[in-house]
Amino acid sequence: MRVVAYCYQTAGDAPDPGRLNELAEQVYSDGAVPTPGYRPGRDRLLADLHTTPADLVLVQDLATLGNDPEEVSAWIEALESTGAEVISLAGGAVDVASLVQGANLASEQRRRRLREGHARSRLQALPPPGKPPYGYRRGQGKYLIDRATAPVVTAFVNEFLLYGSLRGAVRFVETRFGKRISASTGRRWLTHPTYRGDLQYQDGTVLRDTHAAIVSREEAAQIDRLLRRNRPLPPRTAGAARSLAGLVTCQNCGQPLTISKTAPKSTPRGQAKTYLYLRPSGCPQTPRCKAIPYDEALHRIVAEICRVLPQAVAQFTANIPPGAPAPGTRLQAAIAAKEAVLAQLPALEDSGVLDAETAALRRYKLRGEIATLHQQLAQLPPVNLQELSQSVSIPQFWLDLSEAERRFFFREFLRDIQIVRDRDDWRVELVLVF
Incomplete structure (x- = not known):
């Protein structure tokens, strides 16, 4: 018994005949293209059946034989006229009369045409269906x-x-x-x-x-x-007014330090003044860990950054193997290589090496890969750490910033700030992002 099969793939999908390769000695396949009626594999199947008859023609689904019920019916009759029996793995034997009248098949055909239309739109870089985004x-x-x-x-x-x-x-x-x-x-x-x-x-x-x-x-x-x-910061601290909000933790009790302020007090000149403190919230120890003046903590943290950051950056860069290209350089080289391949597609299409459908599919995949590489490149640090560490190791740089600017740079370098308490004093330990 000679068994052949026919497989039809939606545009943008990799060919995957599945069980057909196991059951049939030869599989004819087509892929959806900008011209839906263009199916050379189906035409070749019919021509081969006239010269080398087969007993069975297997298909994944009867709906894959055409674009509407009438076309499906016509192709089933054409294939069966060669003496073969058309079998659907999803159904079984074929009843042509009920097939033409079947509402389920018509619905499946409409859905298939929609999917193929969406696939062709993807290959042409057209917007997806649906309401456009706000803006x-x-x-x-x-x-x-x-x-x-x-x-x-x-x-x-x-x-x-x-x-x-x-x-x-x-x-x-x-x-x-x-x-x-x-x-x-x-x-x-x-x-x-x-x-x-x-x-x-x-x-x-x-x-x-x-x-x-x-x-x-x-x-x-x-x-x-x-x-x-x-993402790792406590709620409601991402846009807090003070730059240290959500970054400072008491190492002794393990509690985050929140910012509190005293009631306005009159100075000798008659001006009201408030004082800010870093106070551990929910400290379980007895006596409770003492509050720390905010301005004093800020100056000590800035001094510690200026001392630790250059050493940490030097150690970080020293761990990079000599001569190894930077991650950004590798990604840019990969992007340039794929863009070079993309630029060759029009010439290959004009010379006939690639047909329009294959070129469109290859262009779609290349553009997707290039977008992924650009996304990886955008996630890398935007500046050279070695140069930046020299600039931010000056205390006056930090003290001249506004609170919003200082908050931005703190979170660019610091994951956590630990307050370590000694018997009569306290000190700062920094946890850097790298």
Whole structure:
């Protein structure tokens, strides 16, 4: 008994005939292309059956034989006219009359056409189906910036970059624009590839630079670092007014130090003044660990950073093998190599080495791989640590910063600040991010 099979793959999927290879001695296959009726594998199957008849023709699903019920019926009749029996692994023997009338098959065909249409749109870098994200509208086959709503997203992003507080930026857009959003929506505005000028599809592939961006690449890299630094911090400290909020821990009792202030007290000149303290919250020891003046703690922490940071950076860079390329250099080389391959596709298509469908699929995969490498590159430190450590090892650099600027740099380098108490005094130990 001679058994052959036919397999049809959706655009963008790797060929995977599955059980057909095990059951049939030869498998004919096609893939969805910009012209749905173009199926050379199916045509070759019918021609071969006329010259070398087979007993059985196996298919994964009858719906894969055509684009509508009438076409499926016609192809079943054509295949059976050669003396073969068409068998579906999903069903069994074929009843042509019920097949044409079957509503389930018609529904499956409509769903298949939708999936194929979406796959062809991916290959052409067209936006996915559905409502465009807030701040955009559809036009010219891509997303266009909506001038009525995009300023809300821009203001939200700028507020987050300035103060580093997601919920604070949510409250800001509600107060200023009357736009009420949830924190999860705000996070999506900050992180979704669409706002960075990229398209993300259901299969997870991201294509870069497909439309105008609301969030620039530099802003996106800074947003990712801010969110990554804020993740381990206690709630409501990401955008706190004081730069040490959420970073200081008492090593003796293991409790975080919160910032408290005294009631205003009059000075000899008649001016009211408040004093800030770092106080352990929920200290279980008796007597409780004492509070520390905020300004004194700030000066000691700055002095410790200026002492420890250059040594830590020198040790970190010394562990890199001599002559080993930097991670950024390796990623840039990989990106350049893939972009070179991408640039060769038009010439290969013009010379006939690649057909239009294969070139489109290869272009889609290459652009997705390049986007992944760019994402890895954006997560690397934005500056040279050795040079930066020299700049930030001057105490006056830290003291001249505003609280918001100082908070930004603290969280760029510090994961935790430990207060170690001796009998009569206390000292600072730093936990650096690297």
